[in-house]
């Protein structure tokens with residue numbers, strides 16, 4: 001059996017990702033409406049009733065918008081650390097007590113066949129995390145909404161076979177683009193979002209550590225283009241002697257739309 005992964009949607013319009021191993025299916029974040037999430041899951045022939053839980057990275061709306069609805073509709077547990085629960089609870093609506101699952105950062109736990117670990121990342125939320133998923137053989141790494149790749153992130157993510165990596169903006173587009181000054185400053189800060197260049201530099205380390213699939217995620221609608229993100233990362237890798245589609249494969253995850261189902 002192999003890990004399966006699909007993006008259900010990625011970007012500030014709403015983030016939701018699907019991970020499956022054997023009989024265990026998880027969502028990471030649920031930032032689309034309940035209806036749109038179900039539509040996109042259906043397009044991949046995934047039955048929402050087969051999902052075992054939703055893991056939340058942080059409380060920003062584009063990561064939690066549909067979580068409460070899906071939890072009530074399909075009796076799904078929601079997993080998040082204590083501070084994130086306190087920050088998002090009011091936005092989720094009433095959640096059944098048994099579906100409120102509080103997890104600890106940096107501590108492995110299992111949901112059926114998948115071992116999960118959350119770890120702190122730099123972002124302007126109360127206690128944001130990235131995740132790794134392990135099936136006893138391979139690891140999937142998950143890091144979006146991150147202003148800076150710290151040693152703590154590297155310790156956790158390096159060695160993953162598939163990585164969902166934020167490539168939010170092109171720095172030049174952001175600087176000359178329509179965002180107000182305070183927002184530009186926020187996005188560019190250590191607590192903001194990862195640029196294409198930052199993603200490229202970290203992608204090189206990931207490939208050297210064995211990554212076979214890198215999926216560029218959470219692209220800005222105003223300050224990036226899919227082809228620009230792809231080419232910027234590809235060029236940085238090329239300069240470091242790494243060739244896309246020879247040494248590993250890379251793709252850009254779409255906003256609002258699901259990806260194909262990847263098997264690793």
Ligand SMILES: [Zn+2]
Pocket residue numbers: 011012015060062063145218
């Ligand atoms: Zn986000």
Ligand SMILES: [Zn+2]
Pocket residue numbers: 058060123125145
């Ligand atoms: Zn965020």
